[in-house]
Amino acid sequence: MSFGGPVGQIALMHRELVEERGWIDEQQFLHALNFCHLLPGPEATQLSIWVGWKLHGVKGGVAAGLLFIIPGVLVILGFSIFYGIAAKLGWFMAAFAGIKAAVLALVVQAMLRVAGRALGTPFKKAVAVASFVALFLFDLPFPLVVLGAGALGALVEAKRPQWLRLPPMPEPDIASPRPWGASAKAVLIGGALWAAPIVLIRATLGPKHVLSELGSYFSQLAVVSFGGAYAVLASMAQQAVEHFGWLTAGEMADGLGLAETTPGPLIMVTQFVGYLAGSRAPAPFTPLVAGTLGALVTTWVTFAPCFLWIFTFAPWLERLEGARRLKGGLATLTAAIVGVIANLSLWFAIHVLFARNVDRSFGPVHLLTPVPQSLDWHAALLAALSAFLIFRLRWNVIGVLGLGAVVGVVLGAVG
Template structure:
């Protein structure tokens, strides 16, 4: 199998970065078509093996898969270029849209367009819940685990990292004593992997180097602005998020949205849905919505900078701390890929994480629906339970009508995400005139 030139690889991943719409499923399929089927730079077995590794890691699996392909073709520089080209087009578009949003969010035309987009996002997230649920919940234990994770997040308000990491730990234990509960596939027999000593030394140097790269902007902010500045809070929050984003972007959006809205008060629930709509309409990973959140958070607390300068710094910082760990995971662990395939406990942890993600997305779906459809949602406690009580007099009939219409187009007529968002935006504009 002939490897491509470095220039040829750059051109291919530049094109992939510009047209990688449709979320992780569409992006993984696009790379499979371009890299495996058309160009045959990576064979089917290698591609699936790398995809399994990326599912084990926190962060956007499609971007990590692009990084691994680049690393496989041209080493460190190939991984850097492929990973960056997968992210940069969407990041630049989100940056421009965030600036426009910050200055034009109060304009009637802009608000009307996003009324429809938010309603369409509800249908999109519901579709993601159904698709992932059908694929992930193939045993009774996994179904119970998904239900438990939903209850833990929605009703008990337990910390998201605790639910995710606890599910992984439970899956590792179940894989040891009751593997049939997880329906794990038997490992594929392969030639003996490389010696551990050489792999360990290489991974250690890689981890240390990328930890320094990851921490560099945070150290600069600490030295110049101090730990009380909003930029430090943004960097610390999204650095933590980068470590626990198992299960793809939809899985972590509930935690990020609720923390950004309810704990940090960086934006409203409606604005969070607007940001998700932006990310759905742009190429690259859906987790790029974090850049929108980082921009608004810094834009609204800019001192000592101007609002625009602070917003741009906040967006760049958010993107840096979100994606630098992705390169760390791939460059440190890709050489261990063949050994990881035989790690039964890790496979069990991944299976349990995937099941728990269904409950996480269910939490996100209901939380978004309440805040998009109702102008006022009260939160109360009943013993250890947290309850949401929407004020029915604040129901937005336009958002409800648009949401039902978007669901019909998506589930009945199977319209694509981009056409759906365009139709919903235009419908929101028309209804806002009523």
């Protein structure tokens, strides 16, 4: 039932777990949600793991997390296989041309939604602009931008807290126990399980095989994936398309459209990337087997860290709740995420609306510019229609993407 991305998923969990079942109380839920925002990775997934851990320990956390993830994994894997088979059919690609244009409007909506809650001070607005410039013009690495923003926020909270205007926080409970043993055990076991598939793949297929590259890249991304799924997509889309060449920008937008219309975490789009990457460099397997392995490896290294973070840090929740410097770092990092998603929006717009673009370099500056004559008026029309439906008529995600697919097929038939 968890359609609508993390906002819809968290609202559904609150209704089911707090209001209807009474398994946890309001204060526990809010504290856990704030805690999950401090961690890298999809916050709704981590919240589900925390609920299971709170009620039944590690076994409960594993059960809750897996059952939150597995249905979406199966759905996206099925769609990915179908996409790989049907990608050359005219009507199918026309439908996804409409979905791509609608996704562009959805990414802009996500940017405005995050900006509305994250840019409450001039300092935060400056951070958002700086992160956009750093990524779009100077092509700085995504981890450097987000982690640098977090470190800057911790420093500002210590020296100039008025620049952030954080809400009042409870004093940290320094009398609470320090569960070093449980955390150390979680790190050792969780880290070993996280790394095991990558070690096995490297030992059998070598470090240059696509499955090794998928495991290594998405493991690194899992460590710096603060700010929600759209923030991760900004880095992943450009790396997967421009650096690794696993898929095209249009296919990346298609994958995001699939993830938006299916239940489960939005970050499941990583599985779509893994499937296409594996199926296009299948040796020594068949394309179907290699694609499935690529999807599963990507899913494993994306979500295994979620369990590691929760089992390691959840016992410290009382102490972390009042850590002002940590909250200051997160607030500044979230402001930087607005610039990250703005970069994703512009990058998607250039690739979806124009058939050709040019990368112009001026010293350290890299400026990606579209060729105006290559404007795809079908895509522009669909993007404008999607924006009208989202911002004016307040349509939901599934309705917008569904109509985009239908209009794409019609325009493809008459065009």
